[in-house]
Amino acid sequence: MGMTAAPFKAACVQLRTGRNVQENIEAASALIRAAHGAGAQFIATPETTSLMELKADVLFATCVEEAKDPALLAFRQLAEELSVWLLVGSLALRVAPDKVVNRSLLIGPDGSLKARYDKIHMFDVDLPGGESYRESKNYRAGTEAVIADLPWGRLGLSVCYDLRFPYLYRQLAKTGASFLTVPSAFTQKTGEAHWHVLLRARAIETGCFVIAPAQGGTHENGRQTYGHSLIISPWGEILAEAAQEPTFILAEIDPAKVAEARSRIPALDHDRAVLAPSGAFKASGEA
Numbered sequence: 001m002g003m004t005a006a007p008f009k010a011a012c013v014q015l016r017t018g019r020n021v022q023e024n025i026e027a028a029s030a031l032i033r034a035a036h037g038a039g040a041q042f043i044a045t046p047e048t049t050s051l052m053e054l055k056a057d058v059l060f061a062t063c064v065e066e067a068k069d070p071a072l073l074a075f076r077q078l079a080e081e082l083s084v085w086l087l088v089g090s091l092a093l094r095v096a097p098d099k100v101v102n103r104s105l106l107i108g109p110d111g112s113l114k115a116r117y118d119k120i121h122m123f124d125v126d127l128p129g130g131e132s133y134r135e136s137k138n139y140r141a142g143t144e145a146v147i148a149d150l151p152w153g154r155l156g157l158s159v160c161y162d163l164r165f166p167y168l169y170r171q172l173a174k175t176g177a178s179f180l181t182v183p184s185a186f187t188q189k190t191g192e193a194h195w196h197v198l199l200r201a202r203a204i205e206t207g208c209f210v211i212a213p214a215q216g217g218t219h220e221n222g223r224q225t226y227g228h229s230l231i232i233s234p235w236g237e238i239l240a241e242a243a244q245e246p247t248f249i250l251a252e253i254d255p256a257k258v259a260e261a262r263s264r265i266p267a268l269d270h271d272r273a274v275l276a277p278s279g280a281f282k283a284s285g286e287a
C-alpha cells in the first residue's frame with residue numbers, strides 16, 4: 001500500500017435556492033463560511049446553487065457563460081479567502097443562445113478552477129401525480145465523466161439524476177476515485193423513496209465516500225425538494241445527515257477507510273462484467 005492521506009473534514013451545504021441570484025449567492029456564502037468555521041477543508045454545495053428555475057424565460061434572462069458568471073466569481077473569491085476546496089454543486093451556464101449546461105465546478109484553495117463536469121443524464125421524467133420534468137429542453141447534456149485530484153485522493157464528479165446510473169460511478173471508482181460528489185435537487189417524492197438507498201448503494205458498490213449536498217424545502221418557484229444532504233462512508237454508513245432546512249453538515253473523512261472497505265469486500269477487483277459486441281452482457285470467459 002502507498003501512503004494514505006491524513007483525515008480531513010468535509011461539509012455539505014444544504015440550500016433552498018430561489019430566483020434571486022444575488023440572494024442565493026449570499027445564502028450559500030454564509031453557510032460556506034459557517035462550515036469553514038467548523039473546520040471543513042472541503043465544502044460542497046447542491047445542484048443549481050445560484051438559481052432554482054426550470055422555466056426557459058427566467059433561465060435565459062438570467063444565465064450567462066462561465067467566464068461571466070457572478071456566482072462562480074464570488075465562490076472563487078470565497079474559496080481563496082478561506083483557503084478551502086469548494087465544489088459548487090452546479091450552476092446553469094450558457095453555452096448557446098437557447099442552451100445551458102448543468103455544470104459542477106471544483107475550485108481550489110487558491111481560487112482557481114480545477115475541474116468542470118457537465119451533468120450527463122437529463123431528468124426527462126413524468127412522475128405519478130402530474131409532476132413533469134424535461135431538463136433536456138433547455139439543458140445540453142454532458143458527454144464525459146470527470147475525475148479530479150484532491151490532496152486526499154481522487155474525486156469523481158456527478159450531478160443529481162446521474163445517481164441512477166451506477167456504471168458512471170463504477171467507472172469513476174475504477175479510474176481511481178476515492179470520493180464521489182452527488183450535488184442534487186431531488187424531488188420530494190422520489191427522494192423519500194430512493195435517495196438514501198441509492199446513495200448508500202453507490203458508496204458500498206464503489207468503496208468510495210459519497211458526499212451529497214441537496215436542495216431542501218419549498219422553493220420560490222413552487223418546487224419541493226427532499227433535502228437530507230448526506231455524507232456516507234465507503235462501508236455505507238451515514239456519517240452526517242441534514243433535515244430539510246438550509247444548514248451545513250460536517251463529517252471527518254479518513255481516506256484509509258477506502259482501502260479498508262475494498263479489502264473487506266473486493267467487489268471492484270472481482271468485477272467480471274464485459275460488454276459483448278452485440279451489446280448484451282456476458283461473463284468474461286464465456287463462449
Ligand SMILES: O=C(O)CNC(=O)[C@H](CS)NC(=O)CCC(=O)C(=O)O
Binds near residue numbers: 047051133164
Ligand atoms: O434546474 C433546476 O432548477 C434544478 N435541477 C433539477 O431539479 C434537476 C433537473 S430537473 N433535478 C433532478 O435531476 C432530480 C432527479 C430526481 O429527483 C430523481 O432522480 O428522482
